[in-house]
Amino acid sequence: KLEAVIFDLDGVITDTAHLHFQAWRQVACEIGIEIDETFNNTLKGISRGESLRRILHFGGCEAAFTQPQRDALASRKNGIYVDSLSQLTAQSILPGIHELLLELRERQIPTGLASVSLNAPTILNMLGIAELFTFCADAGRITHSKPDPEIFLAACDGLGVSAQRCIGIEDAQAGIDAINACGMHSIGIGAGLQHAGLRLTSTDQLTWPCLSAFWQHAQ
Ligand code: G6P
Ligand code: MG
Numbered sequence: 001k002l003e004a005v006i007f008d009l010d011g012v013i014t015d016t017a018h019l020h021f022q023a024w025r026q027v028a029c030e031i032g033i034e035i036d037e038t039f040n041n042t043l044k045g046i047s048r049g050e051s052l053r054r055i056l057h058f059g060g061c062e063a064a065f066t067q068p069q070r071d072a073l074a075s076r077k078n079g080i081y082v083d084s085l086s087q088l089t090a091q092s093i094l095p096g097i098h099e100l101l102l103e104l105r106e107r108q109i110p111t112g113l114a115s116v117s118l119n120a121p122t123i124l125n126m127l128g129i130a131e132l133f134t135f136c137a138d139a140g141r142i143t144h145s146k147p148d149p150e151i152f153l154a155a156c157d158g159l160g161v162s163a164q165r166c167i168g169i170e171d172a173q174a175g176i177d178a179i180n181a182c183g184m185h186s187i188g189i190g191a192g193l194q195h196a197g198l199r200l201t202s203t204d205q206l207t208w209p210c211l212s213a214f215w216q217h218a219q
Contacts, residue, residue, distance in 0.1 A: 002215045003161035005104055009115035011171030012189055014092045017044055023081040027073055033059030044172030045146035047116050048074050088126045095204035101132040103208045110134040112155035116145055135159045147177035185218050
């Protein structure tokens, strides 16, 4: 029996992946580093501090920034990002997600959130769907970003389910790798994802019949 469905947030529930990109692009630009969408794909699912480290590395200037300077850059990025979140409303939920969450609740299938974003609780509240999640893993207690499975295992732990009996949904390669690493069944949303158990092009394909067929097939 399917015990739970565990969701990533940014890029699966709402399109904040793009807002993360815009904020990083601005901060990177201010220190003379130009990043594009392709590079940004490698930051999806990666914590704030580690994302900054990758940007500095990409710009060839990792050694030039002290920890206090990095902390300042990371908090500048978060300030820009949090400001941009004021645009979010219930309309910002990606197609099909609200319907799926309601259907899972009706079927009494627990739902979990596995996002390494410290802003995740705020975002779920702004979208008005916080109460549709049975358990949200606390990103503040996580020591390893995806592709480490830590956040997904924390979600399973909080839900009291075994990873092998769950479906995980992700838009990032690091996230698919994290799901696969803990033995969960992975669904990837978007192009260019490898090793996903099922790949969909958009969240509106994430219907209960689709999940249920995937689950049956995986047994
Ligand atoms: C998610 C996003 C990343 C982001 C990370 C940390 O994993 O995909 O782009 O860097 O969360 O988010 P935060 O809101 O804590 O900076
Ligand atoms: Mg994501």
